[in-house]
Amino acid sequence: MSEWNAQQKPASAETREIHRRFAERFGLDLTHTDNAEYALAKQHCILPLENYTVRDAQGGVVFDTADYAFLRQDAAADTVHPSLWLNGKSNALAGVFEVVPDKIYQVRGLDIANLTVIRSKTGWIVLDATSFPEVAAASLELLEQALGEPVRDRIRAVIVSHSHGDHFGGVAGVVSEEQTGDPAEGKIPVIVPAGFDEETVKENVFAGHAMGWRARYQFGFGLTPGAQGKVSAGIGVPGGRGSSAYVRPTDFIEEDTTRIIDGLEVVFQLTPGTEAPAEMNNYFPEYRAFWAAENCSGTLHNLYPIRGAQLRDSAAWWRFTIEALERYGKQSDVVFQAHNWPHYNTPEQPHGVEDYLRNTAAIYKHIHDRTLLYASLGKTAKETAKLISIPEGLERNWYTRPYYGSPEINSRAVYTKYLGFWNANPNEINPLTEPEEAALFVEYAGSAERVLELAERDFAAGRYDKAAKAAGYVVYTDPQNLKARYLQADAFEQLGYQAESSVWRNAYLSGAKELREPEHNGSAIRSRNSIIVKLSPRLLLDYLGIVTDGEKLADADERIRIHIVDPAQPGDAPYHGRSVGTTAEFVLHVYHGTLLYYEGHTEEALPYLSVTERDLPLLAIPGETEFFDRADTNAPEILHRIRDAVTDIAAKSQFPMFTANTVTL
Ligand SMILES: [Zn+2]
The missing domain is CATH 3.60.15.30 (Metallo-beta-lactamase domain)
Structure with a gap:
């Protein structure tokens, strides 16, 4: 059991047994x-x-x-x-x-x-x-x-x-x-x-x-x-x-x-x-x-x-x-x-x-009702997930089997929709982050070696969820610990093989792959620009607020009147309920690092920005240089400040799901 490596593994005896038992219960010939x-x-x-x-x-x-x-x-x-x-x-x-x-x-x-x-x-x-x-x-x-x-x-x-x-x-x-x-x-x-x-x-x-x-x-x-x-x-x-x-x-x-x-x-x-x-x-x-x-x-x-x-x-x-x-x-x-x-x-x-x-209706209602019954008895979301079961008359319909959703995750969703993410334990009021929790666990266990020794024991006994969890704590504290990474990957892999839900399978097997080949963590994410350029002015201003690093505008308290004008060129048809010949007015208020806006507000005395609906989104797209050529404004300074505070999310973000995230704004 000391040979841990990055290879894909066959199904374990425990995994095959889980499949055999399912097939027997549901009358499948494997x-x-x-x-x-x-x-x-x-x-x-x-x-x-x-x-x-x-x-x-x-x-x-x-x-x-x-x-x-x-x-x-x-x-x-x-x-x-x-x-x-x-x-x-x-x-x-x-x-x-x-x-x-x-x-x-x-x-x-x-x-x-x-x-x-x-x-x-x-x-x-x-x-x-x-x-x-x-x-x-x-x-x-x-x-x-x-x-x-x-x-x-x-x-x-x-x-x-x-x-x-x-x-x-x-x-x-x-x-x-x-x-x-x-x-x-x-x-x-x-x-x-x-x-x-x-x-x-x-x-x-x-x-x-x-x-x-x-x-x-x-x-x-x-x-x-x-x-x-x-x-x-x-x-x-x-x-x-x-x-x-x-x-x-x-x-x-x-x-x-x-x-x-x-x-x-x-x-x-x-x-x-x-x-x-x-x-x-x-x-x-x-x-x-x-x-x-x-x-x-x-x-x-x-x-x-x-x-x-x-x-x-x-x-x-x-x-x-x-x-x-x-x-x-x-x-x-x-x-x-x-x-x-x-x-x-x-x-x-x-x-x-x-x-x-x-x-179909019954299975959603059953999960809904039973989750809230358990919640009423004081169970947490994680506990309801373990307890939720589907009555035999419903679970034997192949067309409501959990290939996509699962009773466990759906039950947690019902709990969270009604009661939120807090589990009513003060430990979770201001919880440790994932890396902090991992470091604490490893420190209290005595050493990474001790944690992995116990994780190997659980892996050998087919307790893959426990093995993955414990090995994962070591990975967080020391991403270079290959034994921890490979052990967690092997445990994820068996959990993936055992899953009836494609979502669980994909998540576990993706995790295993990422642990074995961390260099492949970083696949490109589709640009959202094709949708951003078609946002209505209101939604665009919402989006601009999200991508702007407010700290860079923390000292500002300025207002600009945004006048959405008719299209400049044929083909620039105005959308979103406005017809030709009408305009839309907003006041954008850069208010202590926050972008507020007031819809329909007109105040002639304010500095202005006149721009078509089609060109306004350019303000929110990093690398777009044409905004200031296309807009008419007498408030270029604050607009340049906003523009400079727009975060290049695609370039900056990192999603190291098994180790600490070190990105800063
Ligand atoms: Zn669909």
């Missing part, structure tokens, strides 16, 4: 894995794609189905939880699939999310557009190939169900921004739920840099697809890497409503505060088909995605899903969504759709 969800995932494929590559304009690979060909074997690999193996196997089935004959089709298996089209009177409505324009464009081409009819030039509307990048990121592959607009003017509407733009910004910009980095643990960006690496994203095949483009929505759904879109009746059910802050379901009465957006995804979803997000509301989630069941359940023969595959009423399961909606 040499020939199959279940009800795999059967659903396979059916109605009208164009299978076994060797298909999505490429970008330069010929670079965006996604290759061959990456997940290892999942085509029948036997589950012993380094993958058998249930997750089946989920991965199902998600890796790429192709064009029929949902309702002649009416609804999906392209699946080329991205974490699906592209869905639904037939309207003269063409097609696109429901969600995957993560990347390249995938969306390829999907439309594949649909034409499979259906033998034009699709690309018959798009009548794009409906984006919610404010997450894997749903709106590919819109530019379906329509260009120039094509979008009012259908009465021959344009294609991009229809989104109320609040979409603001939520998109909050999720992708305000905390976007940290979130982008943390996402590597959730999705395993640094992992190689394979039985010892990435297997599934839980809600789809792990996506590739395409270009990013943001197409502005043109039509916001403000309340539950029914619209006729190109002759097709489309019912909108808003579901704010569920899987996304701005989200909506759709019902298509003519096709007896219910689109569950990402509210029902063929798995237990996240109340808290570990990439970081505001906690989701399990109460809203179950309530809107029950509302959907009541409104559309009996009128639907199929429920389909942006991830995974559809569920139907069948002769064997005549109420399959209603069951699917009810079981």
Whole structure:
């Protein structure tokens, strides 16, 4: 047990035993894995794609189905939880699939999310557009190939169900921004739920840099697809890497409503505060088909995605899903969504759709209620996570298994949403930081050697969580301690192999990789600039406040009137509710290191800044030099001070998750 090294390891006897016991309990044959969800995932494929590559304009690979060909074997690999193996196997089935004959089709298996089209009177409505324009464009081409009819030039509307990048990121592959607009003017509407733009910004910009980095643990960006690496994203095949483009929505759904879109009746059910802050379901009465957006995804979803997000509301989630069941359940023969595959009423399961909606709602409500019951009895969030269990009648539905979210993390999310992050122990009022706690632990244990001796003992006994925790304390105090790093990595690895949740697996295996190859910690984070340049003035001022190092302006108490003027050039159409000929006014108040602003405030006597909506964001982008050429101002001094205080987050940030962070502003 003294040989610790940076190699990947096979599954341990303890790990294999955990898989064997699960298979026995759930009736799985590990040499020939199959279940009800795999059967659903396979059916109605009208164009299978076994060797298909999505490429970008330069010929670079965006996604290759061959990456997940290892999942085509029948036997589950012993380094993958058998249930997750089946989920991965199902998600890796790429192709064009029929949902309702002649009416609804999906392209699946080329991205974490699906592209869905639904037939309207003269063409097609696109429901969600995957993560990347390249995938969306390829999907439309594949649909034409499979259906033998034009699709690309018959798009009548794009409906984006919610404010997450894997749903709106590919819109530019379906329509260009120039094509979008009012259908009465021959344009294609991009229809989104109320609040979409603001939520998109909050999720992708305000905390976007940290979130982008943390996402590597959730999705395993640094992992190689394979039985010892990435297997599934839980809600789809792990996506590739395409270009990013943001197409502005043109039509916001403000309340539950029914619209006729190109002759097709489309019912909108808003579901704010569920899987996304701005989200909506759709019902298509003519096709007896219910689109569950990402509210029902063929798995237990996240109340808290570990990439970081505001906690989701399990109460809203179950309530809107029950509302959907009541409104559309009996009128639907199929429920389909942006991830995974559809569920139907069948002769064997005549109420399959209603069951699917009810079981999905029930699992969120069960976790919600039981967590608060435990909390009421005095349990902490960590304790509720260990105690939470799912009743047998619910846990045996494969479509609510924890491939993405998990009962443990969801329970902590419920606790935290209601009670916050404090565990009601005064030790945690002003807690030690992670490195401080680690140093204390090692010091009190006597030495790093003593800690590692005990960690090795726990590792040998299959107590990988304890071994990882203790070895991690040594890593914090001494990142060069290879034994500690390799021991923690090996423990993480077995925990990853044991995990049914793709998120847990990806997090553990990413951690193992980072500990073994610390030089690979530092993958580039996507620039947020393509969204920043499209922020409304108010959101831009919010963002400017975040990225400005206030300490550099601590002595200032100055106000500038910001006059958002009409666009300078054709094509610079003003957005965000302003029409041509109107202006927007703000007063920006640099107030002791804080950027306050007053919306709609006009005070002629103040120094001014006149700038177009399109140019204002340049003030907040490091390295952009054109702001002062494009703006008109008589307050250049304070604006230069702000500009100089803008932090180059991308250049400065470091995320050494297993050692101390030494960055300073
Ligand atoms: Zn999604």
